[in-house]
Amino acid sequence: MTNSEISGAKSIQFTRRGVLAAFAATATVASPTFSNAAGILRGAGDVRRIRMHSGRTGETIDTVYWIEGEYIREALTDINYFMRDWRRDEATNMDTRTIDIMAAAHNLLDVNEPYLMLSGYRSPATNAMLRSRSRGVARNSLHMQGKAADLRLNSRSVGQMFNAAKACAAGGVGRYSSSNFVHMDCGQVRTWGR
Template identity: 75%
Template sequence: MTSDSQAGLSRRALLGAFAATALTAAPTFSKAAGFLRGGGDIRRIRMYSGRTGERIDMVYWIEGKYIKDACKEITHFMRDWRNDLHMDIDLRTIDIMTAAHNLMDVSEPYMLLSGYRSPQTNAMLRSRSRGVAKNSLHMKGQAADLRLASRSVGQMARAASACHAGGVGSYSRSNFVHMDCGVVRSWGG
């Protein structure tokens, strides 16, 4: 009986060690930001611009690594279309957009209304609308104004807010949602 008992302990010890190793070695999102849990091993962004007529549909992240050339294309796509200036887009914003898109379970691309804004463009828009922030995160490449034909502003805002990862502004009258990678907050209606 001693040998069976020792074998049982050995099996138990072996299984315990295996389980601990598997948990330690397995990729986990438990320490990642909440919005990344829905990101998956492959992240893909789909957008089009009504202003330039351009479209983008690309994988920009695979198994923990951003694809440099894809990120450059995203930066170019999200440039200030008024003066063709650009700034590197903060990829946290793209991750939030992607996670929100996945949560809404849509295949339709986002319509990008505004990505990066030069200080000149921001000042011009601010002079025309009180809804434009003086120190807008658009000027840092950290924000996007987006629309989906198949989802309401409320649905988009709820999906973005569920990411718990940045600012979400609802602009129901203008039919778009602002997403950024700044401090977690929300506004509008």
């Protein structure tokens, strides 16, 4: 692992402008009210970084995965492994659009705390098992395609996280207040939950 360390059209199309706007807003002034989220990236956001911790595996990742318009292959490999299905120890290539949404929302929240990742990639077998235990698990979950993550922050509310991800206008955002997490994906731009 070279660049990081891991330790113990609107509906289906990705709205790139939304994520770029989020990076631009945080490069200038981080705003908890998201009032700057509509700005367009102009010479800012040359570096994208993701910080996460997994309570399931005890692993933490803090890596720069994008510099000046280029994704860093080694960093993406580390992220893919970190976001693996820990139950089956299976990884997939996570969609970089989802990683961008996660990073942009994190920047809008103006916090140094890493995300607590509850779920990243899920194998079909894991998804089926979770679906048998809960009505809240989708049969064709984007988790199985490496396009979704369920995340939590101790220092920010579910509502704050939801609003930050929603401000990116780049995918699906689900609010799960009773379970204290937010779902972010790079599918259709849509929102749900309370």
